[in-house]
Amino acid sequence: MIKLKINAVPVSVEEGSTILEAAQFLGFPIPTLCHVEGLSPYGACRLCVVEVGEGARSKLVSSCTYPVEEGLRVRTASARVVRARKMILELMLGSCPQSKIIQDLASAYEVRQQRFKQEYETCILCGLCARMCTEQMMAHAIGFQGRGDHRTLGTPFNIKSEKCRLCGGCIYICPACQLRCTYTQPEKAICGGCANLSPPCLEKPNFDDMMCYMSPCVACEIKKD
Amino acid sequence: MKRYRLQLMVCAGTGCVSNHSVEIKDALDREIEKHKLQNEAEVVFTGCNGFCGAGPIVVVQPDGVFYQLLKTADIPHLVEEHLLKGRPVKKLMYSPPAEKIPIPKMSDIPFFSDQTLIALRNRGMIDPEQIDDYIARGGYKGLVKALTMMTPDEVLKEIKSSGLRGRGGGGFPTGVKWESCKHAHGDIKHVICNADEGDPGAFMDRSIIEGDPHAVIEGMIIGAYAIEKVHQGYIYVRMEYPLAIKRFQIAIKQAREYGLLGENILDAGFTFDIDIRRGAGAFVCGESTALMASVEGKPGEPRAKYIHTVERGLWERPTCLNNVETWANVPQIILKGAQWFSSIGTGDVSADPWGGSKGTKVFSLAGKVNNTGLVEVPMGIPLRDIVFKIGGGIRDGKKFKAVQTGGPSGGFIPESLLDLPVDYEELTKVGSMMGSGGMVVTDEDNCMVDMARYFLAFTQAESCGKCTPCREGTKQMLDILDRISVGEGTEEDLVTLEDLSNVIVESSLCALGGSAPNPVLTTLKYFREEYEAHVKDKKCPSHTCRKLNTYSIDEKICLKLGHGCHVCVKHCPDAAIIGERKQVHYIDPAKCSKCGVCYDVCNFKAVQVA
Ligand SMILES: Cc1cc2nc3c(=O)[nH]c(=O)nc-3n(C[C@H](O)[C@H](O)[C@H](O)COP(=O)(O)O)c2cc1C
Ligand code: SF4
Ligand code: SF4
Ligand code: SF4
Ligand code: SF4
Ligand code: SF4
Ligand code: SF4
Ligand code: FES
Numbered sequence A: 001m002i003k004l005k006i007n008a009v010p011v012s013v014e015e016g017s018t019i020l021e022a023a024q025f026l027g028f029p030i031p032t033l034c035h036v037e038g039l040s041p042y043g044a045c046r047l048c049v050v051e052v053g054e055g056a057r058s059k060l061v062s063s064c065t066y067p068v069e070e071g072l073r074v075r076t077a078s079a080r081v082v083r084a085r086k087m088i089l090e091l092m093l094g095s096c097p098q099s100k101i102i103q104d105l106a107s108a109y110e111v112r113q114q115r116f117k118q119e120y121e122t123c124i125l126c127g128l129c130a131r132m133c134t135e136q137m138m139a140h141a142i143g144f145q146g147r148g149d150h151r152t153l154g155t156p157f158n159i160k161s162e163k164c165r166l167c168g169g170c171i172y173i174c175p176a177c178q179l180r181c182t183y184t185q186p187e188k189a190i191c192g193g194c195a196n197l198s199p200p201c202l203e204k205p206n207f208d209d210m211m212c213y214m215s216p217c218v219a220c221e222i223k224k225d
Numbered sequence B: 001m002k003r004y005r006l007q008l009m010v011c012a013g014t015g016c017v018s019n020h021s022v023e024i025k026d027a028l029d030r031e032i033e034k035h036k037l038q039n040e041a042e043v044v045f046t047g048c049n050g051f052c053g054a055g056p057i058v059v060v061q062p063d064g065v066f067y068q069l070l071k072t073a074d075i076p077h078l079v080e081e082h083l084l085k086g087r088p089v090k091k092l093m094y095s096p097p098a099e100k101i102p103i104p105k106m107s108d109i110p111f112f113s114d115q116t117l118i119a120l121r122n123r124g125m126i127d128p129e130q131i132d133d134y135i136a137r138g139g140y141k142g143l144v145k146a147l148t149m150m151t152p153d154e155v156l157k158e159i160k161s162s163g164l165r166g167r168g169g170g171g172f173p174t175g176v177k178w179e180s181c182k183h184a185h186g187d188i189k190h191v192i193c194n195a196d197e198g199d200p201g202a203f204m205d206r207s208i209i210e211g212d213p214h215a216v217i218e219g220m221i222i223g224a225y226a227i228e229k230v231h232q233g234y235i236y237v238r239m240e241y242p243l244a245i246k247r248f249q250i251a252i253k254q255a256r257e258y259g260l261l262g263e264n265i266l267d268a269g270f271t272f273d274i275d276i277r278r279g280a281g282a283f284v285c286g287e288s289t290a291l292m293a294s295v296e297g298k299p300g301e302p303r304a305k306y307i308h309t310v311e312r313g314l315w316e317r318p319t320c321l322n323n324v325e326t327w328a329n330v331p332q333i334i335l336k337g338a339q340w341f342s343s344i345g346t347g348d349v350s351a352d353p354w355g356g357s358k359g360t361k362v363f364s365l366a367g368k369v370n371n372t373g374l375v376e377v378p379m380g381i382p383l384r385d386i387v388f389k390i391g392g393g394i395r396d397g398k399k400f401k402a403v404q405t406g407g408p409s410g411g412f413i414p415e416s417l418l419d420l421p422v423d424y425e426e427l428t429k430v431g432s433m434m435g436s437g438g439m440v441v442t443d444e445d446n447c448m449v450d451m452a453r454y455f456l457a458f459t460q461a462e463s464c465g466k467c468t469p470c471r472e473g474t475k476q477m478l479d480i481l482d483r484i485s486v487g488e489g490t491e492e493d494l495v496t497l498e499d500l501s502n503v504i505v506e507s508s509l510c511a512l513g514g515s516a517p518n519p520v521l522t523t524l525k526y527f528r529e530e531y532e533a534h535v536k537d538k539k540c541p542s543h544t545c546r547k548l549n550t551y552s553i554d555e556k557i558c559l560k561l562g563h564g565c566h567v568c569v570k571h572c573p574d575a576a577i578i579g580e581r582k583q584v585h586y587i588d589p590a591k592c593s594k595c596g597v598c599y600d601v602c603n604f605k606a607v608q609v610a
Helices: A019-026 A079-095 A100-108 A128-136 A169-173 B014-018 B021-034 B072-084 B131-136 B141-149 B152-162 B174-183 B204-211 B213-227 B242-257 B288-295 B324-336 B338-342 B383-390 B424-429 B448-462 B468-485 B491-507 B511-515 B518-526 B528-535 B555-561 B567-571 B597-601
Strands: A002-006 A009-013 A049-052 A059-062 A073-075 A143-145 A152-154 B006-011 B041-046 B058-061 B065-067 B189-195 B230-238 B273-279 B319-323 B360-367 B373-378 B400-405 B412-414 B438-443 B551-553 B607-609
Touching (some): A002 A019, A009 A019, A059 A079, A079 B468, A128 A143, A128 A169, B014 B021, B021 B041, B021 B072, B131 B213, B131 B242, B141 B213, B141 B324, B152 B213, B152 B324, B174 B213, B174 B319, B189 B204, B189 B288, B189 B324, B204 B360, B213 B230, B213 B242, B213 B319, B230 B288, B242 B273, B273 B288, B288 B319, B324 B338, B360 B383, B373 B383, B400 B518, B412 B448, B412 B518, B448 B468, B448 B528, B468 B491, B468 B528, B491 B518, B491 B528, B551 B597
Parallel strands (some): B189 B230, B230 B273
Antiparallel strands (some): A049 A059, A049 A073, B006 B058, B058 B065, B360 B373, B551 B607
């Protein structure tokens, strides 16, 4: 067992755990966007940053990837942490303002301004869908392409994937597409919300902009045409 | 080996080759044959001499007479005078810009005399494709000493106490890294040489490889021996370096033939070999975790490094990655001892490996200095000496403004801090870094907002896009800088820029994002008045940001000197210049789009910019 202190509260957790897991065990909230239990840690959104170490040597690290160390001192909501989180959320609002999760987080962190050039991206490049597809669905149908600002998510060459099983896992997990299919409320299911998230597994011209890219949609069972 | 009375060392570095040094060698060979001097003089291709602005370069050994800016037409005269009659040719020598008195010997030229060579000690002295040349200058002696007279632990101890630190950017103590790798669990370990060198304008590593590939290989063999359980090493070279790759291939082949690589090296029961991997060409692939992913054939993307690569690197095995220049220092340290090495430089590393900067550092000196090129200087040398002694001061008598160290993500250091010693900690303290060794000098004509924007545009384009602060943040920074440079910036923008920069530095996943804002942060700190002029007065003090300029024509000059030549009218894209031939011309400010073309084309400097 590894002993450490989170916000001055001592805790001991198993070796190999992450700071995030230790903090969750104590009930300290840390926002995450690219991390979901059951998928491998990725460390890309940087929303889960926490401050570790003392004085001049202290630094911000992503808690979802940082393994606990003996005697580590962690602050999950120091001024420095909050400042970074607010700025990251502001950047996300600048790129993907229509995501409900991002809006909610921004409001929880009292982000009251968005000083940057406004864009309307449909994807925050968190990579959850690709990890879902690869690690849970074993399909390897989608992944990242391109670099930097040109990074996108999709199937190789953006054509309909033979490997995709239309399981809907990628859509289920996507934090940017919030109007997810709820088949108990069919009226809500006709959401078009996922038209937002360019359906990664299907050939793009294949679906009309109104609706489902899954035909038949495995989740909502509403058949197209 | 055959001995010659004279050796003519023709620089075959990339700079000299593009200035036709190959033709120079052919001409030399021809003239030597003509005068039947083949048995007395030999012409040899060497690696880069570093003084690229003076190329093509020929150095006549053993006297070290230095000829520069040669043309094939100069060669008959040179051979006849120097080789035949023994009279070195003055007009082909270097003379300092101020004095105009030729300096015959390479070692007396200030550009060279203030340098200290360890990593580049063989530059211009050997044919890099001949292992015998390397051996003749003491090559592989360090390896022999390590393998036959020292235990792996003793080798490690020597490197540790030498104070050698990584030359690839981070300045991590090399001995400490080797030790962690040595102690990491695993039966198979690897060493890697990072020859990705993606910084624009930097060519330190390329020059070392092209000029002295065996030094790197020898360093890697010694490292593998010290770390133990290492039998395979990799050299990750960027694809854009075909000559470097070729030199490595030849060197590895020769080393194998000499039993210096492969099974049972030097009969010491130690087996180690090296393979070359070609880089995919992205800047971020030089980052350690991205590099290892790329060697494994995966996309070159960084991952969180909280579990160090010395413990879990290439194929999850303990892996020690060092830079080209770091490896090239190793043989000399083993040969001459840690004490010799640590006598050069700053601080004290006997207790704290981070306690000082030892040995030398190679910089590629570029920008507005008289002498540009590759220089190797002792740690601790003041920046002022590099700029003004070795670099020969600012070109055209202009005023120095700032020097950027550390490559595209290095900070700009102003005049007031020029006495700063070259030292990892000192450079970091003022917001810059040692980095990989880029050094760009700017003068009064450079706009610091524009410089910051230029370098940020580079790193922004090279971001891999994985993490939010770097991908989105650098894009937004660039957007703000773009707006400032066309006069659409506000004072609040400066605050936003600073806040955003700080968060990107603190929260990015890898060091690319972690350092990309440095040029912006340092220029905001040391040259804030320039930013303010852009956002408050909507003026660019150095007139670089053209959209902030006002162009007008000086009537007197236009008429008296130019006789209304009408040239500007033809070039103006917006028909904003009014005037008949032989008459005074005017610019209509309402139509002028401030492209600055008229300013560039008027031969009489009649166009004024304010
Ligand atoms: C974006 C980025 C690019 C890098 N590029 C290089 C490079 O081209 N060459 C290099 O040696 N190190 C580069 N590094 C540093 C390496 O990650 C690593 O620290 C270094 O190779 C370790 O060797 P050293 O300890 O001998 O310096 C880069 C780092 C980052 C973050
Ligand atoms: S729907 Fe297709 S792409 Fe999406 S997770 Fe399932 S298999 Fe993968
Ligand atoms: S599509 Fe959704 S889940 Fe996939 S990377 Fe984009 S935001 Fe993340
Ligand atoms: S799959 Fe179809 S019904 Fe389900 S959420 Fe997406 S668009 Fe709506
Ligand atoms: S800091 Fe930039 S280069 Fe590094 S992982 Fe993040 S996006 Fe990629
Ligand atoms: S080019 Fe210069 S000199 Fe000629 S007309 Fe224009 S301003 Fe006058
Ligand atoms: S700056 Fe450009 S647009 Fe303006 S007058 Fe000169 S050439 Fe014409
Ligand atoms: S949740 Fe940790 S970086 Fe995204």
